[in-house]
Amino acid sequence: MDKQQVMSAAESVLMHTYGRFPMVLDHGDGVYLYETDGTKYLDFAAGIAVFALGYGNQDYNNALKGQIDKLLHTSNYYYNEPALAAAQYVCKASGMDRVFFTNSGAEAVEGAIKVARKLYYNKHGKADSTIIAMDHSFHGRTLGAVSVTGKAAYREPFEPLIGGVLFAEYNNLDSVKALIDDRTAAIILETVQGEGGIHPAEKEFLQGVRKLCDEHGICMISDEIQCGMGRTGTMFAYEQYGILPDVVTMAKALGCGVPVGAFAARGEAALALVPGDHGSTYGGNPFVCKAVETVFELFKKQNVLGNVAEVAPYLWETLEKLREEFPVIVGHRGIGLMQGLQFSVPVGDIVKATMAEGCILIAAGADVIRFIPPLVITKAHVDEMANALRKAIRSVVNGK
Numbered sequence: 001m002d003k004q005q006v007m008s009a010a011e012s013v014l015m016h017t018y019g020r021f022p023m024v025l026d027h028g029d030g031v032y033l034y035e036t037d038g039t040k041y042l043d044f045a046a047g048i049a050v051f052a053l054g055y056g057n058q059d060y061n062n063a064l065k066g067q068i069d070k071l072l073h074t075s076n077y078y079y080n081e082p083a084l085a086a087a088q089y090v091c092k093a094s095g096m097d098r099v100f101f102t103n104s105g106a107e108a109v110e111g112a113i114k115v116a117r118k119l120y121y122n123k124h125g126k127a128d129s130t131i132i133a134m135d136h137s138f139h140g141r142t143l144g145a146v147s148v149t150g151k152a153a154y155r156e157p158f159e160p161l162i163g164g165v166l167f168a169e170y171n172n173l174d175s176v177k178a179l180i181d182d183r184t185a186a187i188i189l190e191t192v193q194g195e196g197g198i199h200p201a202e203k204e205f206l207q208g209v210r211k212l213c214d215e216h217g218i219c220m221i222s223d224e225i226q227c228g229m230g231r232t233g234t235m236f237a238y239e240q241y242g243i244l245p246d247v248v249t250m251a252k253a254l255g256c257g258v259p260v261g262a263f264a265a266r267g268e269a270a271l272a273l274v275p276g277d278h279g280s281t282y283g284g285n286p287f288v289c290k291a292v293e294t295v296f297e298l299f300k301k302q303n304v305l306g307n308v309a310e311v312a313p314y315l316w317e318t319l320e321k322l323r324e325e326f327p328v329i330v331g332h333r334g335i336g337l338m339q340g341l342q343f344s345v346p347v348g349d350i351v352k353a354t355m356a357e358g359c360i361l362i363a364a365g366a367d368v369i370r371f372i373p374p375l376v377i378t379k380a381h382v383d384e385m386a387n388a389l390r391k392a393i394r395s396v397v398n399g400k
């Protein structure tokens, strides 16, 4: 089948939930992706912040192949060693006491919400609690996760959603304070908002939320599904703020390509769910947990955090130069290898033109281009991306 045939056949059997780019991807190698017709792309999206280790990592692939031949799935009625190793790595890195493995990010958010509601129920002897979430947040597409997502267009067609969710303004502590009362079970927020346009939390804001949660006995949930796993230069972004949440959600780069997420908790939150409260048939099976275990091993072996520390400032400088060069770029935000350029025009055509120049980028909202490459990129890759983007902006904005 040629490319066009694959695309049109796919359009007739897949639900139209995505505006897909006209690209049929076949294989990957390092930080490059190849189409079936051989077209090569530098990948600055990493499958939406998933493929931190790059494509075709032989250590990763071999570990997974070995596990496939041994045992893929057991259910959670029994123990398995990869799940133990993965859980130990997650708890140590996150500062949490216990973890539950899920199959996706949204499911991790569902679990975190259940922890907070159960905690409230245990403490107050009644349900009917509320959750404070943030404007412009993104927590996933299942009904619970979309209920706490701060974008009305994602919620409204699916209402009624789970009740008792109130939205505060991100980085505005007073707006959070104003919503707290004796029904508040949780405050959920991303440490760096991803889909909402790459907005890092301000230090005073995040520390202020932590303090409010301590004062009022509220469960603080940090959604680190996108900004966690080393993307900001530390394994979890909240480490840079000197705080620990009560519950943390992770997914995306946790398995670097296999579908796995997790919610982890500490203290009383780690003990809130008891047998009968929660479960998953696939969740934390030996195959995905082998992936998690291997990801943590390879982060260490390949000094991934060291690479982020080296390349991220260079990405910052490079994007600053573009900002100075093009007045249509009106903002630059982010931490580590999670950065965004804000444009004064919609970015869709610029993203497409950059792809035509051989580099995959993705947007975050209508007017922000998001830079979330594999964490193993080099400065030379940053230059290659910037050259493609520069040409694309020139052709789209300046019409040259």
Ligand SMILES: *Cc1c(COP(=O)(O)O)cnc(C)c1O
Binding pocket: 104, 105, 106, 107, 109, 138, 139, 140, 141, 190, 194, 195, 223, 224, 225, 226, 227, 251, 252, 261
């Ligand atoms: C991607 C994302 C999710 C949802 O993860 P899925 O695996 O797509 O369900 C939740 N929260 C944040 C911050 C995300 O970036």
